[in-house]
Amino acid sequence: MTAPHVVPGVHLLIGVDAGSANLRAADHLIHDLLDHLGLAPGTIACTHLIRTDERRSTAVSFALPDAATAEAVWERIAGGESADVGAVLRERSYGADQAVRTAALAAAEHAHRRGGRAVVYPGVEHLTGTVTVADLLALTAIDRVTVVGAPAADGQGPDPATPVLTRDHVRPEWRDGRLTLALVPAADRALAPFEVPNPTPCCADHA
Structure with missing residues (x-):
């Protein structure tokens, strides 16, 4: 075939x-x-x-x-x-x-x-617990982060020092040729991935 x-x-x-x-x-x-x-x-x-x-x-x-x-x-x-x-x-x-x-x-x-x-994807093993936006971009193949409902000023993303609550479940998507992670506001001025782990709690099964 x-x-x-x-x-x-x-x-x-x-x-x-x-x-x-x-x-x-x-x-x-x-x-x-x-x-x-x-x-x-x-x-x-x-x-x-x-x-x-x-x-x-x-x-x-x-x-x-x-x-x-x-x-x-x-x-x-x-x-x-x-x-x-x-x-x-x-x-x-x-x-x-x-x-x-x-x-x-x-x-x-x-x-x-x-x-x-x-x-x-490369670096996904680093995305456990809480990391900063800067570390997320530096240690993984993720090229870009966006915050849902908060357009970036002057094309800039969130403050690199902002903590990201990974919930051990980080699923970026290909958008316009770049691996992009959508984030949403979380408690205490932190951010978290838009996709929550509950619908697909499979990774723990492969620990």
Whole structure:
């Protein structure tokens, strides 16, 4: 089968649609692969809400740092027995046509950095407890922070010294080519991620 969408210049990006019904299930899929394969620190793994006339799913994508890692992930996915899984890597595809198409859409969003909610990314291990805005930007792959309902003055974000209550659940998104974290005001002039951990409390299951 020929992949329905190949992004020029993207060689190490895998899109997967395993029929995940929600963010929790997609987060689990990412962490299951992380646990079994020991993905390299440079990996960025995202979830994508894909809606087509044929299929509604929360697909995932993996931007992988080297060819060996990409092949290991591909072999695990393509070696599975689920009939509902679709995946794409370069010109290769695996699975049912509908699932392959949504997997390709997820890979394309990530490749062009126009969509995708990052679950695994460089530096995410530092985002526990309370950190400052400055540390969040310096220690992770997050490029930009915004405060919901508070437009930045002169293009500047919040004060770098502002504390961020991570709640051990920080999910930035690709926006206009930049990994962006939306924050909201919290107690004592602190900030917190817009997405609360309650809908997708999966990370503790993989501790």
